[in-house]
Amino acid sequence: MRRTTSRSPSPFTSPDAVGDDPGRRRRRNLLSATVVVATTGAIGLGAVAWTAQADRGEVVVLDVDDAIADSLPDTVAPVSIETLPPTTIAASSSPPSDTTDDVASTDDVAEGLSPLADLLGPRYSAVPDEIEPRPQPRAILTDRIDLSDYPVRPVGLEDDGQLEVPDETEIGWYRYGATSGRPGATVLAAHVSWNDTTGPFFRLGTMEPGDRISVELTDGTEREYLVVERTMYDKQELPRDRIWRNTGPETLVLITCGGDFNPEIRRYRQNIVVYAVPVA
Amino acid sequence: MNTTMKRVLVGAAAVAATTMAVPTAEAQSETEIMLLHGIPGVEVDLAVDGAVVIPGFAPGDMQDLTPFAGQTLENLEVRVAGTEDVAIGPVAEFAVPESGAWTVVAHLDAEGTPTITPFENDASPTADGEGRLTVRHAAAAPAVDLVVGDARPIEGAENGASADLALPAGEIAGAQIAPAGGDPIADVPTVNLGAGTNLIVYAVGSLEDETFTFYTQEREVGVEAGAADAEDSDGTPAPTEVNTGDQIGSSVNVSLLLAGAAGLTLLAGGAAAGLRRQRQEA
Numbered sequence: 065m066r067r068t069t070s071r072s073p074s075p076f077t078s079p080d081a082v083g084d085d086p087g088r089r090r091r092r093n094l095l096s097a098t099v100v101v102a103t104t105g106a107i108g109l110g111a112v113a114w115t116a117q118a119d120r121g122e123v124v125v126l127d128v129d130d131a132i133a134d135s136l137p138d139t140v141a142p143v144s145i146e147t148l149p150p151t152t153i154a155a156s157s158s159p160p161s162d163t164t165d166d167v168a169s170t171d172d173v174a175e176g177l178s179p180l181a182d183l184l185g186p187r188y189s190a191v192p193d194e195i196e197p198r199p200q201p202r203a204i205l206t207d208r209i210d211l212s213d214y215p216v217r218p219v220g221l222e223d224d225g226q227l228e229v230p231d232e233t234e235i236g237w238y239r240y241g242a243t244s245g246r247p248g249a250t251v252l253a254a255h256v257s258w259n260d261t262t263g264p265f266f267r268l269g270t271m272e273p274g275d276r277i278s279v280e281l282t283d284g285t286e287r288e289y290l291v292v293e294r295t296m297y298d299k300q301e302l303p304r305d306r307i308w309r310n311t312g313p314e315t316l317v318l319i320t321c322g323g324d325f326n327p328e329i330r331r332y333r334q335n336i337v338v339y340a341v342p343v344a
Numbered sequence: 345m346n347t348t349m350k351r352v353l354v355g356a357a358a359v360a361a362t363t364m365a366v367p368t369a370e371a372q373s374e375t376e377i378m379l380l381h382g383i384p385g386v387e388v389d390l391a392v393d394g395a396v397v398i399p400g401f402a403p404g405d406m407q408d409l410t411p412f413a414g415q416t417l418e419n420l421e422v423r424v425a426g427t428e429d430v431a432i433g434p435v436a437e438f439a440v441p442e443s444g445a446w447t448v449v450a451h452l453d454a455e456g457t458p459t460i461t462p463f464e465n466d467a468s469p470t471a472d473g474e475g476r477l478t479v480r481h482a483a484a485a486p487a488v489d490l491v492v493g494d495a496r497p498i499e500g501a502e503n504g505a506s507a508d509l510a511l512p513a514g515e516i517a518g519a520q521i522a523p524a525g526g527d528p529i530a531d532v533p534t535v536n537l538g539a540g541t542n543l544i545v546y547a548v549g550s551l552e553d554e555t556f557t558f559y560t561q562e563r564e565v566g567v568e569a570g571a572a573d574a575e576d577s578d579g580t581p582a583p584t585e586v587n588t589g590d591q592i593g594s595s596v597n598v599s600l601l602l603a604g605a606a607g608l609t610l611l612a613g614g615a616a617a618g619l620r621r622q623r624q625e626a
Contacts, residue, residue: 176395176396177395177396177397177399178391178392178393178395178396178397179395180392180395180397180412181396181397181398181399183411183412184397184398184407184408184409184411184412185407185408185409185410185411186408187405187406187407187408188378188405188406188407188408188561189404189405189406190380190404190405190406190546190559190560190561191404191559192533192535192558192559192560194533194534195515195533195534195535195536196534197515197517197518197534198515198517220512221512221581221583224584225583225584225585226583226584226585226586226587227583227585227586227587229586229587229588238583239514239515240473240512240513240514240580240581241580248578248580253586253588254588255588255589256588256589257589258589263588263589265588299585299586299587300585302582302586303576304576304577304582305576305577305578307582308577308580308581308582308583309577309578309580310514310578310579310580311578312578319586319588320588320589321586321587321588321589322589331587331589332587332588332589335586335588
């Protein structure tokens with residue numbers, strides 16, 4: 065979340081504003097513990113209020129600590145909170161007398177509102193927008209190869225970062241990519257062969273530019289595509305900016321394995337990728 | 345982070361004990377303190393020492409308190425909005441964290457008593473293509489699990505707990521909350537987890553009062569540098585590999601199979617053509 069306010073350094077740097085009584089020094093790394101604040105805090109936050117008035121309209125950085133830390137001793141004996149004056153933060157107290165000349169008008173402070181309110185940053189809402197889950201591909205039909213027996217299901221990533229691929233009975237839709245009808249690449253992947261039998265995309269390599277593809281979505285709608293390209297890539301050369309994206313032109317991407325088989329790792333060395341674009 | 349804060353109980357007489365170290369300049373530059381109203385139902389005013397500082401603070405509102413980092417607010421009161429009725433407090437002292445990224449949450453504890461918990465946010469960058477999902481239990485409810493399908497990536501989280509999950513960027517739909525080990529009782533809203541963002545989901549409210557709901561906060565944390573093809577990325581997670589085939593049998597040549605299949609197709613095509621011809625003749 066980005067903040068949009070600008071800040072200016074606090075003009076409050078004069079030690080005179082808080083006094084230099086050595087008995088009131090507080091140690092910076094014990095900031096707020098117990099009472100220290102009740103005594104020096106009274107002054108420090110009084111100064112905050114003064115700063116607020118002097119810098120109306122801007123958000124300022126409070127460096128009360130810096131202003132007093134160098135002139136005060138390291139420790140203060142703890143004091144019971146009950147023994148201290150009840151009002152220590154300076155919403156209603158007067159600014160230090162020696163800074164009176166710098167105090168701006170308070171006319172524009174809403175009635176009853178603390179001058180501290182002027183120092184606040186912006187306000188946001190944490191109430192989430194209602195997001196309808198995206199419709200997902202549930203079936204794919206082509207006029208070249210028969211895929212009607214293979215349901216489509218969402219897939220993600222394996223623990224080692226590989227694409228999760230269903231067994232030879234299903235086609236996987238990459239759920240971290242796009243879905244049909246949205247910007248980006250909708251990726252469907254399936255085996256060419258698995259478990260000693262052919263996979264859904266056994267004949268993906270026979271698809272040609274001009275072939276038609278229809279994707280059916282879980283909301284009941286269908287989306288028509290025209291194949292524009294078929295390319296074979298080495299496994300490590302899949303173009304990220306064309307396949308793994310949720311931005312840019314809507315594209316349907318079908319992926320399977322192909323090319324040489326490496327018997328040592330029992331895997332193909334290449335991927336066959338078919339690109340299709342929506343039919344206007 | 346070298347800052348520790350203990351929970352400050354609203355209404356308790358005890359003074360918040362805080363230990364803070366001197367922040368580095370770098371840490372200070374990344375300081376962000378947010379205050380989240382995580383108690384559904386009541387709009388409030390926050391008053392400091394008798395004067396309202398945050399007026400009309402509604403459930404789900406998140407106020408940037410960064411300008412108050414390191415300050416101690418004295419005599420803090422939570423009032424019913426527009427009135428002098430004190431709903432929570434007065435708190436003698438409330439220390440706003442001095443540095444780092446924090447979300448201070450006013451919420452109900454497990455028994456339904458209002459409390460304030462400062463949660464420290466992990467501002468470190470995510471891996472390429474990933475986001476950080478943080479789930480925080482800030483509701484009057486027993487320990488819960490996060491249920492996603494058959495998995496329970498978070499188990500037994502108690503009130504006040506915060507858990508981070510590094511996940512591939514994308515839509516997160518269908519997650520649910522269940523009492524630890526039990527059946528799901530609430531659907532987590534669908535969220536979009538962007539790469540390089542920390543999406544924080546707060547479970548708030550009360551099961552008993554039927555005010556249980558979710559609030560969300562999104563923080564940009566960036567993506568770790570160094571990914572090889574990061575310049576080609578729009579943040580979509582890229583699989584390391586697509587392995588969509590093994591060999592059919594040990595001795596079968598797939599290209600032969602392909603050739604066979606093509607031949608079968610030709611035969612089938614021929615047969616179909618023959619069928620059509622026969623029909624035409626019939």
